Amino acid sequence: MGVEVSVEGLTKSFGSQNIWRDVSLTLPMGEVSVLLGPSGTGKSVFLKSLIGLLHPEQGSVIVDGTDITKCSSRELYEIRKLFGVLFQDGALFGSMSLFDNIAFPLREHTKKKEDEIRQNVMDKIELVGLTGAENKLPGEISGGMRKRAGLARALVLDPQIILCDEPDSGLDPVRTAYLSQLLIDINAQIDATILIVTHNIQVARTVPDNIGMLFRKELVMFGPREVLLTSDEPVVEQFLNGRRIGPIGMSEEKDDAQQKREQEMVDAGHSDGGTAEDVRGIVPQLQATPGLPERKAVGRRQARVREILHTLPEPAQRAIEESFEVEDAAQENQREAYRKTQQQPVGVGSGSNSGYDETQQQSSYQGSDAQTEQFPAYRAGDKAL
Ligand SMILES: Nc1ncnc2c1ncn2[C@@H]1O[C@H](COP(=O)(O)OP(=O)(O)OP(=O)(O)O)[C@@H](O)[C@H]1O
Numbered sequence: 001m002g003v004e005v006s007v008e009g010l011t012k013s014f015g016s017q018n019i020w021r022d023v024s025l026t027l028p029m030g031e032v033s034v035l036l037g038p039s040g041t042g043k044s045v046f047l048k049s050l051i052g053l054l055h056p057e058q059g060s061v062i063v064d065g066t067d068i069t070k071c072s073s074r075e076l077y078e079i080r081k082l083f084g085v086l087f088q089d090g091a092l093f094g095s096m097s098l099f100d101n102i103a104f105p106l107r108e109h110t111k112k113k114e115d116e117i118r119q120n121v122m123d124k125i126e127l128v129g130l131t132g133a134e135n136k137l138p139g140e141i142s143g144g145m146r147k148r149a150g151l152a153r154a155l156v157l158d159p160q161i162i163l164c165d166e167p168d169s170g171l172d173p174v175r176t177a178y179l180s181q182l183l184i185d186i187n188a189q190i191d192a193t194i195l196i197v198t199h200n201i202q203v204a205r206t207v208p209d210n211i212g213m214l215f216r217k218e219l220v221m222f223g224p225r226e227v228l229l230t231s232d233e234p235v236v237e238q239f240l241n242g243r244r245i246g247p248i249g250m251s252e253e254k255d256d257a258q259q260k261r262e263q264e265m266v267d268a269g270h271s272d273g274g275t276a277e278d279v280r281g282i283v284p285q286l287q288a289t290p291g292l293p294e295r296k297a298v299g300r301r302q303a304r305v306r307e308i309l310h311t312l313p314e315p316a317q318r319a320i321e322e323s324f325e326v327e328d329a330a331q332e333n334q335r336e337a338y339r340k341t342q343q344q345p346v347g348v349g350s351g352s353n354s355g356y357d358e359t360q361q362q363s364s365y366q367g368s369d370a371q372t373e374q375f376p377a378y379r380a381g382d383k384a385l
Pocket residue numbers: 014019037038039040041042043044045046
């Protein structure tokens with residue numbers, strides 16, 4: 001089960017360069033959250049601050065009751081075991097095979113025997129669709145494969161908190177869709193608290209329970225995904241639609257005069273670079289693959305959000321009510337499909353029509369062959385990625 005991460009008044013600078021200030025948010029236990037923000041706003045710095053790799057000057061980060069900004073290095077070492085982190089570039093050791101890279105945390109942090117380590121590592125390799133590539137060096141595989149190897153390594157200690165820094169960067173849209181599904185399925189199976197940093201709007205719209213956004217050295221919002229997705233804040237609207245027109249510039253700060261000049265060009269018929277379609281608004285959140293347990297986070301989040309509903313903007317309130325209806329129906333389907341996988345098959349020829357379908361049965365997160373069905377293309381061969 002995941003643990004809550006509570007950030008209060010966090011401020012980080014490098015020398016005289018302030019990155020962000022007074023950031024407060026809570027990653028609810030077992031929920032999936034996404035952090036958005038233009039390049040250079042300090043999203044990676046934020047992730048690194050959550051695991052104590054960087055040291056903010058002010059504020060606190062409470063993980064499982066411990067403030068990691070103030071604890072001893074021994075306590076920090078223990079707390080870090082709760083985390084699985086997928087760094088932006090996979091952060092693999094170039095001289096080690098994928099197998100040894102993925103085994104590294106187990107050899108470093110546990111006393112498991114080699115045959116147990118092998119089993120665990122091969123399970124994770126299969127989970128992310130890298131079977132057959134375990135003996136390759138990171139330099140011999142594609143960027144997308146490195147990313148998946150990094151995810152396998154992040155999962156190998158069965159983390160309670162998973163941090164993913166741009167898991168989709170370098171992946172094509174189809175592989176990104178598989179990765180999104182994989183993250184939701186992992187959440188359903190181990191109920192881990194997940195934070196994903198991404199620029200991918202499709203991921204932001206379909207994966208998380210909560211979304212936050214960093215801009216101009218501040219957290220401009222963080223909350224239920226419907227709040228940001230229905231927001232008419234200019235910065236949110238511009239970011240979601242990928243337009244040049246708005247407060248975000250090529251460098252982060254854009255002054256009023258530049259905004260005015262660009263608006264005049266667009267008014268005169270020049271494209272603003274965005275899609276014609278407005279991509280704000282709610283689309284259904286991804287559900288766990290049928291046959292897996294329901295995501296426990298869904299019910300907990302509904303209870304939590306109901307309590308704060310009256311404090312949210314009107315459009316978000318409406319969108320949340322609608323989301324709840326869709327979620328309730330989807331959860332019921334999920335439960336029903338899961339129940340079927342749990343039923344014992346009745347003897348052949350007994351005339352049973354229990355609906356049990358062995359081909360649908362999915363085993364658990366640990367070593368499931370069925371899990372890799374989420375990566376059929378990968379199973380067919382990893383050359384493509
Ligand atoms: N160790 C460091 N020392 C000094 N400056 C740093 C360090 N790490 C990051 N920075 C600076 O902090 C700022 C934010 O960097 P960060 O990588 O967190 O941005 P980001 O929002 O993740 O960007 P992107 O979306 O492009 O990955 C940048 O200006 C970067 O140069």
